[in-house]
Amino acid sequence: MSPVLDAPTSYLSEPPVANLALVSLASASRAGSEYSCPALRMTVPTNVATARWFRPVVSRLEGALSLAPGWDSYSALPTTATEVEAAILFLASFLDHDSAPPTIVPLPDGGIQLEWHRGGVDVEATFPVAEDAELYIRDIDSGEEVELNPHESASAQLQEYVDRLRS
Numbered sequence: 001m002s003p004v005l006d007a008p009t010s011y012l013s014e015p016p017v018a019n020l021a022l023v024s025l026a027s028a029s030r031a032g033s034e035y036s037c038p039a040l041r042m043t044v045p046t047n048v049a050t051a052r053w054f055r056p057v058v059s060r061l062e063g064a065l066s067l068a069p070g071w072d073s074y075s076a077l078p079t080t081a082t083e084v085e086a087a088i089l090f091l092a093s094f095l096d097h098d099s100a101p102p103t104i105v106p107l108p109d110g111g112i113q114l115e116w117h118r119g120g121v122d123v124e125a126t127f128p129v130a131e132d133a134e135l136y137i138r139d140i141d142s143g144e145e146v147e148l149n150p151h152e153s154a155s156a157q158l159q160e161y162v163d164r165l166r167s
Contacts, residue, residue, distance in 0.1 A: 042085060048092045053101035057091060060104040067106055077110035083127040087112050090125055090133075090150045094158070099165045119164030125150045137161050 048054060064079040071078070091102075091114070102114035102125075111128035122138040127150070135150040137158075148158075 042088065044088070044092060047097065051095065051097045051099070053091065053095055053099050056101040057088070057104070060101075061087070061112070064104055064106045064112060071106070072108055074108070076106070076108035077129070079106045079112055080110040080129060083111045083129060086127045086133060086151075087114055087125070090114070090127075090135075094125070094135075094150070094162065095165065096162055099162060116165050119166070121161050121164045123161060123165065 044054075061079075061084050065081065065084060067076075067078050069078055070076060100116065100118060102116050102123075105113040105115060107113055107126070107128055109129045111126065113127070114123075114125040116123040120140045122136075122140065124136045125133070126136075127133045133150045135146075135148045137146040137148075138144070139161075
């Protein structure tokens with residue numbers, strides 16, 4: 001049986017919602033509904049399941065999970081459920097309700113990368129299989145670059161960048 005994970009309570013700086021949505025990476029439609037997908041099942045608060053970014057991310061991640069070995073015409077591994085879970089937990093702690101969804105990029109080692117290039121900022125969160133996850137942020141106007149662990153990213157310092165991902 002696949003693991004069931006609770007999204008971080010820091011999402012939207014609100015306490016966790018008592019009414020949880022059971023979500024799998026199939027076709028997300030309404031919060032509070034149950035979805036089935038053999039690859040991954042996780043529990044997220046309803047406020048995460050209703051966020052602007054959530055449905056597109058679920059759809060794109062399901063596509064990444066369905067990749068066959070060698071999907072890049074070389075020896076790329078299929079995307080792992082563990083890295084997808086890490087990506088969703090990061091998104092729930094990093095983004096707010098109105099943030100734009102990221103571009104989803106599968107990695108050849110079975111990991112996943114999330115990317116935004118908007119609002120004058122480049123953000124890349126990488127979840128490789130055999131290495132530590134990384135969060136890279138570059139402010140295009142100032143040239144400032146920030147590198148962090150995405151699992152420790154829920155800080156006031158990052159709120160400016162999150163605000164810029166709404167556009």
